[in-house]
Structure formats: structure tokens, C-alpha cells
Amino acid sequence: MKLIKKVLTAAVATAMSVGAAQAAITDNEVRIGYLADMSGGYRDLAGPNGLEALRMAVEDFGGTVKGNKITIVSADDRNSPDVASSTVRQWIESDKVDMVAGLVASSVVIAATKIMAGSDTLGLVNGSAASSITNEHCTPNHIHWTYDTYPLANSTAAAIVDGGGKNWFIVTADYAFGHSLENDVRTVVEAKGGKIVGTVRHPLGTNDFSSYILQAQSSGAQVVGFANAGGDTVNSVITAGEFGLAQSGQTVAALLFFLTDVHALGVKTAQGIQLVTGWYWDKDKEAREWSDRFHQRTKSRPSMVHAGIYSSTLHYLKAVETTGSDKASVVRAEMAKNQVNDMFTKDGYIREDGRMVHDMYLAQVKTPAESKNAWDLYKIIRTIPADGAFRPLSESKCSLVKK
Amino acid sequence: MTMIFGVPAAAFFGQLLLGLINGAFYALLSLGLAIIFGLLKIINFAHGAQYMLGAFAAYLLLHLLGINYWMALFLAPLIVGTFGALIERYLLRRITHIDHMYGLLLTFGLALIIQGLFTNIFGVSGNRYPVPDALSGGVNLGFMFLPYYRGWIVAIAVVVCIAVWFLIEKTKLGGYLRAGTENPALMQAFGINVPLLVTLTYGFGVALAAFTGVLAAPIYSVAPGMGANLLIVVFAVVVIGGMGSIMGAIITGLAMGIVEGLTKVYYPEASNTVIFLVMIFVLLLRPAGLFGKEA
Numbered sequence: 001m002k003l004i005k006k007v008l009t010a011a012v013a014t015a016m017s018v019g020a021a022q023a024a025i026t027d028n029e030v031r032i033g034y035l036a037d038m039s040g041g042y043r044d045l046a047g048p049n050g051l052e053a054l055r056m057a058v059e060d061f062g063g064t065v066k067g068n069k070i071t072i073v074s075a076d077d078r079n080s081p082d083v084a085s086s087t088v089r090q091w092i093e094s095d096k097v098d099m100v101a102g103l104v105a106s107s108v109v110i111a112a113t114k115i116m117a118g119s120d121t122l123g124l125v126n127g128s129a130a131s132s133i134t135n136e137h138c139t140p141n142h143i144h145w146t147y148d149t150y151p152l153a154n155s156t157a158a159a160i161v162d163g164g165g166k167n168w169f170i171v172t173a174d175y176a177f178g179h180s181l182e183n184d185v186r187t188v189v190e191a192k193g194g195k196i197v198g199t200v201r202h203p204l205g206t207n208d209f210s211s212y213i214l215q216a217q218s219s220g221a222q223v224v225g226f227a228n229a230g231g232d233t234v235n236s237v238i239t240a241g242e243f244g245l246a247q248s249g250q251t252v253a254a255l256l257f258f259l260t261d262v263h264a265l266g267v268k269t270a271q272g273i274q275l276v277t278g279w280y281w282d283k284d285k286e287a288r289e290w291s292d293r294f295h296q297r298t299k300s301r302p303s304m305v306h307a308g309i310y311s312s313t314l315h316y317l318k319a320v321e322t323t324g325s326d327k328a329s330v331v332r333a334e335m336a337k338n339q340v341n342d343m344f345t346k347d348g349y350i351r352e353d354g355r356m357v358h359d360m361y362l363a364q365v366k367t368p369a370e371s372k373n374a375w376d377l378y379k380i381i382r383t384i385p386a387d388g389a390f391r392p393l394s395e396s397k398c399s400l401v402k403k
Numbered sequence: 404m405t406m407i408f409g410v411p412a413a414a415f416f417g418q419l420l421l422g423l424i425n426g427a428f429y430a431l432l433s434l435g436l437a438i439i440f441g442l443l444k445i446i447n448f449a450h451g452a453q454y455m456l457g458a459f460a461a462y463l464l465l466h467l468l469g470i471n472y473w474m475a476l477f478l479a480p481l482i483v484g485t486f487g488a489l490i491e492r493y494l495l496r497r498i499t500h501i502d503h504m505y506g507l508l509l510t511f512g513l514a515l516i517i518q519g520l521f522t523n524i525f526g527v528s529g530n531r532y533p534v535p536d537a538l539s540g541g542v543n544l545g546f547m548f549l550p551y552y553r554g555w556i557v558a559i560a561v562v563v564c565i566a567v568w569f570l571i572e573k574t575k576l577g578g579y580l581r582a583g584t585e586n587p588a589l590m591q592a593f594g595i596n597v598p599l600l601v602t603l604t605y606g607f608g609v610a611l612a613a614f615t616g617v618l619a620a621p622i623y624s625v626a627p628g629m630g631a632n633l634l635i636v637v638f639a640v641v642v643i644g645g646m647g648s649i650m651g652a653i654i655t656g657l658a659m660g661i662v663e664g665l666t667k668v669y670y671p672e673a674s675n676t677v678i679f680l681v682m683i684f685v686l687l688l689r690p691a692g693l694f695g696k697e698a
Contacts, residue, residue, distance in 0.1 A: 218411075
């Protein structure tokens with residue numbers, strides 16, 4: 001017993017002395033863990049190509065920080081909060097991972113960031129949509145980079161109501177994400193004097209949407225909004241086209257619509273749909289140049305999530321270099337001190353709730369005549385300025401926000 | 404406006420028709436499963452993957468070789484069916500003498516491998532397959548807008564279902580098939596090549612799944628996961644109809660499409676579960692299924 005006590009005391013003492021020496025890169029390595037859906041429904045959104053974007057960031061940074069090697073490990077979260085929790089716990093406790101990148105499904109992110117909270121590991125959330133990640137689920141150990149549901153609902157719905165689409169019918173995925181998106185849209189539409197004339201809630205992963213489309217069509221609403229995601233949105237839009245919603249004068253609004261979804265549908269089916277995106281590969285010269293390099297490696301164009309992974313990783317590595325530390329609290333503070341200026345955004349900044357605030361874009365899917373190739377998919381209609389794009393801190397429920 | 408259970412009559416009939424169209428998919432898929440189970444006693448868990456292969460075969464034929472929908476309707480089932488026959492010949496045959504559970508595991512494993520391969524190659528977002536020109540557009544029926552293509556699905560599905568039923572229940576070849584599974588040794592003694600018959604039957608069941616996949620390609624996203632969701636529902640349909648009953652599978656498929664369609668109007672949240680509720684009631688009251696024979 002005495003021996004165990006001695007060993008324990010020694011271990012605690014060592015641990016404390018390591019803790020005291022803050023400005024150091026532990027284990028002489030900066031270890032990045034990439035946690036994402038690599039095989040399920042969100043695979044194309046982040047997946048293997050997101051890992052490639054992460055590798056690009058590490059290579060562009062030079063592969064080392066102050067002579068310390070940067071290493072990458074990756075894992076498939078299988079869209080399961082349980083898998084995510086155990087993976088992140090192992091990464092923190094035995095693999096000494098310093099930063100977790102990727103982080104896609106909202107449920108996975110909420111579980112993973114709970115484990116990271118209070119540790120020395122920082123999470124950079126890029127794939128996830130839920131705005132609650134920097135609201136009621138905020139922690140000092142993560143930053144939410146690319147986008148969230150707040151601008152999706154606000155900007156898309158507001159733009160369409162302003163354009164005259166007052167009466168809405170919403171087709172909602174029947175789970176937390178869909179409900180919150182539906183509520184956000186309802187708030188915006190009603191605040192602007194519009195009306196929700198009907199909603200229908202479908203189970204996640206529905207095979208056939210014709211019944212819901214028919215209900216939307218016979219509702220007589222001017223706008224049919226889809227508050228769902230991924231394969232459900234793709235199949236909703238296909239069926240809306242098949243039943244001629246646009247021909248009968250209804251506007252289709254996909255509230256969460258990714259480049260990969262539009263690519264899967266093709267411009268013939270998706271043309272004219274308005275959406276909000278955090279980034280677009282063809283938005284300016286810098287974005288195009290980076291996308292060309294990405295395209296050479298992956299044979300596909302990057303989504304906003306891929307770009308966010310690259311941008312957030314570079315910003316992280318710069319902060320590690322400046323502080324000479326890979327401790328989450330130190331790096332997190334340094335990251336917030338500097339604005340983000342890269343191919344992703346200009347003058348982006350990190351708020352106390354962990355939200356990286358940057359310009360968002362209202363885009364419209366091009367027509368077949370306008371689109372020059374398989375990835376030439378969006379025209380940017382207008383820029384949504386950073387201030388006002390995301391939920392204001394005055395409405396925040398995050399415990400880190402001082403009021 | 405006339406109302407039926409609180410829903411305008413027009414909307415009600417529209418939903419009834421859409422339910423029937425989805426039912427046609429269930430009927431075609433459960434028909435293939437029922438044939439395979441009835442004659443081979445294999446629970447074919449790869450059926451959803453084979454349906455997906457049919458859709459992808461059509462997609463690849465169009466994009467790589469420029470072969471149109473009408474040709475694909477024949478070619479895709481032929482290609483995927485041949486693949487199925489090879490699976491039976493070289494894999495399933497090795498385990499026919501042991502517990503049926505192994506057939507289930509083998510086909511389930513195959514389904515996972517096939518889906519995984521396609522996910523790796525094509526991603527999960529899916530691909531678009533255009534509606535053939537002759538069937539694009541639709542007609543206003545007064546109570547709803549019916550795309551021509553959906554009408555075509557019901558028509559062709561009913562024709563194929565009846566033809567298959569006729570083939571198996573009313574022709575000499577069908578007679579051999581049924582006899583071959585009842586008493587293979589006796590049939591062999593009569594000079595019938597039973598193993599070949601079994602291979603062809605499995606191939607035919609798989610071809611039916613692929614045919615359904617081609618039918619689905621223009622209206623759903625052609626994606627590696629498209630069969631996985633559907634398969635469980637279709638199994639429930641087969642259980643309700645009675646394992647191995649051909650007519651049972653067809654009628655139950657259409658009926659369950661309608662039940663699900665109406666649920667989407669009255670209580671959409673339950674539309675994914677309603678078929679399983681029916682399944683539980685049927686199992687409690689008639690364990691062999693509505694059209695099955697008690698063992």
C-alpha cells in the first residue's frame with residue numbers, strides 16, 4: 001500500500017509540475033485528432049476529404065511547430081455520440097491529443113465537447129449545424145467555425161419573405177434539428193408579416209416524399225420550405241421537381257443545403273433554389289486557388305466544411321506557434337486575440353461563446369445555361385455581413401458570456 | 404368540399420394513389436424476397452443492396468455507355484441477376500445444408516460489403532438519373548397532379564407481379580421449381596437439374612430487385628444507402644403476407660403502401676413505424692402471416 005501511495009504522490013507531483021510549466025508543447029508533438037463521419041450519411045460533407053483538407057493545413061504550415069512534429073490521427077464517429085465520447089476520452093487520456101478537428105453531427109459534437117470541457121484539448125467544430133453548440137452547450141474548450149442554423153433560418157427565410165413569399169408550408173425532419181430550424185423560420189417569417197399556413201413532420205430517413213410534397217402543393221402556400229438535411233433534402237427536392245412545384249408557382253427553399261447536395265442533384269433539378277452558405281469555392285481568387293489545390297488531391301471541389309477545417313487548423317497552428325503551448329486555454333485565448341484572414345474569410349473573429357463570426361452568403365443555384373461545369377453551382381446574391389449574421393450575444397444562453 | 408375523415412376528398416384520393424405507387428415498390432421487392440425464401444429457404448438480406456445495384460447499373464450504363472432507360476430496364480436486371488446467380492453458385496450453395504441463419508448472415512455481410520464499396524467509390528450524396536423523355540411531365544387528374552412516370556411504375560409493377568405469379572404458380576417450369584424444393588432427390592431422379600434450377604431462381608429473385616432499382620432511379624437519389632432503409636420495411640411486408648407466399652407478398656405490398664400513405668396524412672410522425680405495428684398484430688393473430696400456411 002505504501003508503495004502505491006508513494007507512486008501516486010509522485011505521479012500527482014509530476015502532473016502538477018507539468019501543469020505549472022504552461023508554455024510548453026507537451027510530448028514534443030502537436031497531436032491533432034480528426035473525428036468525423038467517414039462512412040455514413042454525412043460522409044461527403046466532411047469525411048475523408050475533410051481529412052485531406054486537414055493534411056493540407058498541416059503541410060502548408062510546414063509539418064512542424066517550433067521544431068515539434070505535427071501528427072494526425074483519425075477516427076470514424078459513425079454518427080454515434082457514444083462512439084464519439086469514448087474516442088475523445090481515449091484521445092485525451094492516453095493518446096494526448098491536443099486538438100480535435102472535424103466534428104460533424106450535432107449530437108456527436110455536443111457529446112464530444114462535454115468530454116473535452118475542462119481538459120487541455122481544444123475542439124474546432126466545423127461540420128455541425130446546431131447553433132446551440134455555442135449557446136446552451138458552449139464550453140471553454142471548443143470553437144464553432146463554419147456556419148450554424150441561426151443564419152440559415154434568418155437569412156434564407158428573410159430574403160424570401162422580402163421577395164414577396166409571405167405564405168409558407170414547411171416540411172420538417174421530425175427530430176431536434178428539424179424542430180429548431182422550423183421554429184427559427186417561423187419566428188422570422190411571422191416577424192416580417194408572413195404566415196406559416198401548414199407544416200408536416202416526416203421521420204428521419206424517409207424513402208418517399210411524394211405524400212408530403214402533395215400536401216405542400218395542395219396547401220396553396222407560396223413558399224415550400226424544407227427544414228431537413230442530407231439525403232432527405234435531396235429526395236425532397238427531386239420530388240418537388242417531379243411534381244412541378246415551381247411550375248405551379250411555388251418557391252422551393254432548402255434551409256440546410258450543402259454544395260455536395262446540389263452537386264448530387266445537378267443544376268437541372270436544383271436550379272433557382274436559394275440557400276445560405278458560409279463559404280463557396282468560387283467566391284474569390286484566394287478561395288479558387290485553394291480549391292484548385294484541393295481538387296488536384298481529391299478530384300472534387302471543397303464544401304464550406306472542408307474549407308473551414310483548413311482555415312481553423314491553420315489559425316490554431318499559428319496560435320500554438322506564437323504561444324509555444326498546446327494547452328487548450330492558452331491557445332484558445334491567443335486564437336481569439338487575432339482576426340481570421342485567409343481564403344475562408346476576412347476579419348473573422350472569435351467571440352467569448354466560441355462562435356467564429358464571419359460573413360455569410362446568400363446564394364442561388366445556377367441554371368443549366370449559367371453553369372459551365374459540374375461544380376459551377378452557385379451565384380452569390382449578396383453577402384450577409386458578419387455582424388448580424390449570427391445570434392447576438394445579448395440573446396445568448398452561454399454561461400461564458402458575461403452580462 | 405367533401406371531407407373524408409377530416410381531409411378534403413381530393414387530397415384523400417391523391418394520397419391513396421401515391422400510397423398505391425409506393426406499394427408497387429414494396430410488392431416488387433417483397434415478391435423477389437418471397438420467391439427466394441419460398442423456394443430456397445434463404446432469407447436474402449442482400450436484397451436491398453441488389454436493388455441499389457440495379458439503380459447504379461442503370462446510372463452507369465447511361466453515363467459510361469450512353470445506354471438509355473428502356474434498354475437498362477432489361478440489361479440492369481440481367482447483369483445484377485447474373486451476379487446473383489454467381490453468389491448462389493459459389494457462396495450460398497456451400498451453406499445450404501446448415502442452419503438458415505448462416506444464409507442470413509452471409510447475405511447480410513455481402514450487403515454491407517457491397518454498400519461499403521459503393522460508398523467508397525461514389526460517396527453518399529447520390530447521383531441523379533433523369534426521367535426518360537417519353538414519361539416526363541404529368542397530368543392533372545383534378546384531385547392531384549400525377550407525374551406520368553409514377554403512373555408507369557404502378558402499371559409495369561402490376562404487370563410484372565402478375566406475370567411472375569403466373570410463371571411460378573401456373574406453368575410447368577414453376578411446377579418444377581416448387582417440386583424441386585419440396586423433394587429435390589425425387590426431382591433429380593426424374594432427370595431435372597435441381598441445383599441449376601436453384602441458381603436460376605436466386606438469380607431471378609435478384610434480377611427482380613435490380614429491376615425495381617431501375618424503376619426507382621429516376622425518382623430517388625441513386626445512392627449506396629437507398630436499399631438499406633427500404634429493406635427492413637419490405638421484410639415486414641413479407642412477414643405480414645406470409646413467408647414464401649407469392650400472392651401474399653404482392654397483395655400485402657400494395658396494401659401496406661396504402662396504409663403507409665394514409666398515415667402520412669393523418670399522423671406523419673408514425674409513417675415509418677405503422678407497418679411494423681401491423682406486423683406485430685398480424686404475428687399475434689396469425690403467426691404464419693395473412694396468406695401463409697401454418698407449418
